[in-house]
Amino acid sequence: SQQGEEDPQALSIQEGENATMNCSYKTSINNLQWYRQNSGRGLVHLILIRSNEREKHSGRLRVTLDTSKKSSSLLITASRAADTASYFCAPLATNFGNEKLTFGTGTRLTIIP
Amino acid sequence: GAGVSQSPSNKVTEKGKDVELRCDPISGHTALYWYRQSLGQGLEFLIYFQGNSAPDKSGLPSDRFSAERTGGSVSTLTIQRTQQEDSAVYLCASSPGQLGAYGYTFGSGTRLTVV
Numbered sequence: 634s635q636q637g638e639e640d641p642q643a644l645s646i647q648e649g650e651n652a653t654m655n656c657s658y659k660t661s662i663n664n665l666q667w668y669r670q671n672s673g674r675g676l677v678h679l680i681l682i683r684s685n686e687r688e689k690h691s692g693r694l695r696v697t698l699d700t701s702k703k704s705s706s707l708l709i710t711a712s713r714a715a716d717t718a719s720y721f722c723a724p725l726a727t728n729f730g731n732e733k734l735t736f737g738t739g740t741r742l743t744i745i746p
Numbered sequence: 747g748a749g750v751s752q753s754p755s756n757k758v759t760e761k762g763k764d765v766e767l768r769c770d771p772i773s774g775h776t777a778l779y780w781y782r783q784s785l786g787q788g789l790e791f792l793i794y795f796q797g798n799s800a801p802d803k804s805g806l807p808s809d810r811f812s813a814e815r816t817g818g819s820v821s822t823l824t825i826q827r828t829q830q831e832d833s834a835v836y837l838c839a840s841s842p843g844q845l846g847a848y849g850y851t852f853g854s855g856t857r858l859t860v861v
Contacts (some may be wrong), residue, residue: 636788663845664845664846664847666846666849666850668852674835674854674855675750675837675852675853675854675855676789676837676839676850676852677852678849678850678851681846681847681848681849721788721789725845725846727845731794731796731802732777732794732796732844732845732846733791733794733802733804734779734791734794734846734850735789735791736781736788736789736791737788738787738788739788
């Protein structure tokens with residue numbers, strides 16, 4: 634399965650601190666995406682990193698990818714209360730031209746004001 | 747529309763009844779996924795459509811589940827003879843092309859409760 638597995642399952646930090654979430658996956662991927670989910674409904678796409686990239690930045694987000702270890706990390710700097718949400722990594726694998734985007738169980742991030 | 751629209755937003759049904767869940771993707775988006783999310787859990791892949799290609803149905807949990815996509819646009823997920831374990835939020839997502847190059851846009855989901 635290409636399912637990502639996030640670590641830790643839950644994380645609580647003080648507002649202003651940095652939050653780091655990790656993701657491991659099992660098979661070769663084309664890219665890996667990170668999503669945020671508030672209140673258990675729709676997910677919002679945060680950032681995508683391709684298999685030939687090692688690091689990517691978007692605002693307060695920094696994503697790294699290590700394909701040799703089949704792992705990725707998401708760093709949120711200077712956290713805010715509004716960052717409280719669940720975060721999911723989603724490895725996208727291809728097989729004979731067919732893609733499949735799968736998700737793990739997520740990291741529940743709580744920012745304490 | 748501006749986003750992915752799912753209907754109904756909530757559905758309560760009696761065990762044994764059939765239900766239809768609808769997804770209207772963003773116009774022009776060729777890729778469409780259905781996922782299921784149980785309370786506090788991750789997303790379980792159900793089915794993937796890409797243009798006119800045969801869908802990847804490998805995630806459908808049983809033959810009670812089926813999905814179609816008409817005209818490469820609207821998709822309907824049908825659950826026959828619903829069971830209590832089918833209770834979950836069903837999410838739909840679409841993307842302009844392959845490999846989610848621009849990420850996937852999700853709808854707000856349909857919360858299905860089987861009583």
